[in-house]
Amino acid sequence: MEVSVLLFEDFETLDAFGPVEILGKITENISFYSLQGGMISNSHGISLETLPLDHISKGTYIFLIPGGWGTRKEVHNMELISKIKQIAVSSTYVLSVCTGSVLLAKTGLLDGKRATSNKRAFDWVVSVNEKVIWIKKARWTVDGNIYTSSGISAGMDMTLGFLSNLHGEPFADTI
Numbered sequence: 001m002e003v004s005v006l007l008f009e010d011f012e013t014l015d016a017f018g019p020v021e022i023l024g025k026i027t028e029n030i031s032f033y034s035l036q037g038g039m040i041s042n043s044h045g046i047s048l049e050t051l052p053l054d055h056i057s058k059g060t061y062i063f064l065i066p067g068g069w070g071t072r073k074e075v076h077n078m079e080l081i082s083k084i085k086q087i088a089v090s091s092t093y094v095l096s097v098c099t100g101s102v103l104l105a106k107t108g109l110l111d112g113k114r115a116t117s118n119k120r121a122f123d124w125v126v127s128v129n130e131k132v133i134w135i136k137k138a139r140w141t142v143d144g145n146i147y148t149s150s151g152i153s154a155g156m157d158m159t160l161g162f163l164s165n166l167h168g169e170p171f172a173d174t175i
Helices: 013-023 078-089 100-107 122-128 153-167 169-174
Strands: 003-006 030-034 038-041 047-052 062-065 093-097 140-143 146-149
Touching: 003 013, 013 062, 013 093, 013 153, 030 038, 062 078, 062 100, 078 100, 093 100, 093 153, 100 122, 100 146, 140 153, 146 153, 153 169
Parallel strands: 003 030, 003 062, 030 047, 062 093, 093 146
Antiparallel strands: 038 047, 140 146
16 A cells, blocks of 8 residues: 655644554555655654655555645645646545645645535635535545545544545554
């Protein structure tokens, strides 16, 4: 099972690494990507070496999109939005945490689908794409192969829910 994690400047640490910790229990095939590749840092001073998104040519099994303050800038980066769309449409599952859903919404892939996001940024996220069926009270949503979650720890809950959907609740409980 291949997991591809999108990173960008000022991503939220737990949005990425909470789900990665859980998914790492079932696969060692986890890679980190950014638009151009290279070192990516967040506001907590964590830096990671990433591969260019172009290395994902035919999608991935799980495409994970975290949120964080960086989404406010990246939502206007049409090159990144285009790459996200290209990868998401050819991936088996797409998971977003917190304001990562705004990047998915910007692609148009959430139009007419149920989704959620961080409650503190909810009005901003909704304003980016009002064609999405935004569910404010949801901890996480599932619509087809796309999972979206509220902020931070909800991303871990969503990931466990995802594993429960795939392998059953006892499997997720064991993780």
